[in-house]
Amino acid sequence: MTEKNQISFKRACVIGVGLIGSSLALALREQKLAAKISGVDRDADVLARAQKLGVIDGGETDIEQGVRGADLIILSTPVGAVGAICEALAHAAEDGAIIIDVGSVKGAVAQAATTLPDRLHFVPCHPVAGTEQSGPEAGFATLFKDRWCILTPLARSDAPYRAAVKSAEALWSAIGAEVEIMDAAHHDLALAVTSHLPHLIAFTLVGAADDVESVAHGEVIKYSAGGFRDFTRIAASDPVMWRDVFLNNRDAVLEVLGRFSEELAVMQRAIRWGDGKALEDAFARGRALRRAIVDAGQETPAPNFGRDRESGEPV
C-alpha cells in the first residue's frame, strides 16, 4: 500500500476500549491518522483509565452520544455485541461514516451489518494479532505490525463503498499490518483452523488437566514447564470474547474439530498398539511447519519463545 499519507479522519470513535481497541487507538495516534479519538465503553471506569493512559481524548458510555461527529467508527467488542451496536449506529452514525470491526468471526458480523443503511460503510476486518491480556492497560501501538489483517467486504459495489474499503486497507497498512481480502465464509474456516480450534483445545486441556484427581493442582503448576504452560497462554484469553467466537462460528469450528478428533483417534490407536513408526512419522511434521512460520516472520526463532532469555539461553 502506498496510500499511507492519503487517509486521515476528523474523529475516530472506538467502541470497546480493551486490548484491541486501545492498541488500534494508540496506533492511529502514532501514525497521526485521526485528529481526535473518542471512546465508547459500557464501563465508565475503563473509559477513565483509557483517557488517563492517553489512549482516548474522551469517552461516553452511550453509543449514540459517542459516535456523534465520527467519520471512523471502530467496533472492538466481543462479536456477539455487534448486532445491537449496528442497530444503534443505523440512526446515530453520521452520513458517510466508515465502520470497521476487529472480530474473529466474519460471517456473523456481515449478517449483523445488513441492518445498516447504505449511507454507512461497514468494512468487516480481522487483524490476526493479540495477546492473552485484556483491558486498555494491555494495549500497545505496534500490536498489528507485521501481522495479517483480513478484510471481508460486504456484497456492495457502489463507489462510496469501494472507496471505504480502500480507506480501510490504507488504515491497516499505515499501522504496519499486511492486508488480505477474502470472503467471509473462507475466513471463518481458515481461522477456525489457525485460531478457534487451537483456543478450544487449549481451554479444554486446561480444564482436563486440573480434573485428574490423583494429580494435585500444585503438581500441574510445578511441572508445567514440561509443555502444559504453553497452552495456558491462550487459555488465559478473554472468556466472553471466546464464548462469542464459538457461538458465532459454530459450523466451521465443528467441522475442523471433527477432523482433529479423527486424527487424535489415529494417534490414540498408534499408542495403544505400540506403533512407533506411525508416531514418529506423525511427529516429524512439526518441525517443518514451525520453521515455515518462523521464516514467514510470524514467530520468533528463539528457543522457548525467548521467554528464558534473561537466564542466559542462546537466542
Place this chain on the structure above:
Amino acid sequence: MTEKNQISFKRACVIGVGLIGSSLALALREQKLAAKISGVDRDADVLARAQKLGVIDGGETDIEQGVRGADLIILSTPVGAVGAICEALAHAAEDGAIIIDVGSVKGAVAQAATTLPDRLHFVPCHPVAGTEQSGPEAGFATLFKDRWCILTPLARSDAPYRAAVKSAEALWSAIGAEVEIMDAAHHDLALAVTSHLPHLIAFTLVGAADDVESVAHGEVIKYSAGGFRDFTRIAASDPVMWRDVFLNNRDAVLEVLGRFSEELAVMQRAIRWGDGKALEDAFARGRALRRAIVDAGQETPAPNFGRDRESGEPV
C-alpha cells in the same frame, strides 16, 4: 540443599550428547562438579561438534570404551535406548558408579535398570526442562535453573544406594534445580498430564491443521498468530524422543487422553447447542491457572511469552 560443595566427580560420562546431555555437561562444568567430562554418542560428528563447543573433553562412539573410569554416568538418550545401555553398563561400568538418566518416563526406566548389578547405583531422574531444539549446539548451562527435577529412586535401601540418591539430589541442586522425590508410577501419571498429553495434542493439531484441503498451507502459516503458532513450538520437539515417551508410558497417556476426549466432547456439545454459559464458565478457568504458574516462577508474565518484546510491547 546445602550439599552443593560436597559433591564432585572424577569423571562424568554423558551418553547422548544432545540438548539435555550438553546442557547438563555445561552446567556440571560451570559448577566445577566434575574434573573431566567425556561423551558417548552413536554419531561421531555430534561428538566432534560437542568437543569443539567445549561441552565435552573427548568422546567415544562405543559405550564400553566411553564409560571407563567414570564415577558418574548420565544417560541422556531417548528412553527406548536405556535398556540396551544398561546391559552394556552391567559389565563395563566401574564399581560404585552413580548412574542418572533424564528421561521423561520413569516406570520403564526403573524396569530397564533391573538388569544392573548392585555394585552400580542407578538413580532415575527427570528434569522438567527443555526447549524445542536438538543437538549439542542447543545446550546451555542454565537450562535447569529454577525448574523441577523429579527423582524416582529404585526399591533399594542399602547404604551405598542411599548415598547415591543423596549425591544425585546434591548434583541437581548444585546446578539450580528444585528436587522432588516420588514414586515412578505417580511421576508417569503427573507428567502424562503436564507434558505427554500436551505434546500429543500439539503434534496432532499440527497434523490436522495441515490436512483441511480447503485451507491452503500458506494460510495456516500466515494466520498462525491467531493461536496456532503456540502449538508448533512443542510440536517441533525431537520426534524419536517423543515416540519413545508414548511407547513407554502408554497406560498413563491413554488414561489422561480419555479424560481430555471426554472434556472435548462436552465442549463440542456446548458449541453445537449454543450453550454460551457452559463455554464461558469453562473458559474462565484458564486465567487463574496461568496466573498460578507465573506466580510459581514457571512462566514469564510478559504477554505473548515476551516474544514480541523487540516490537515495543510492554513487559
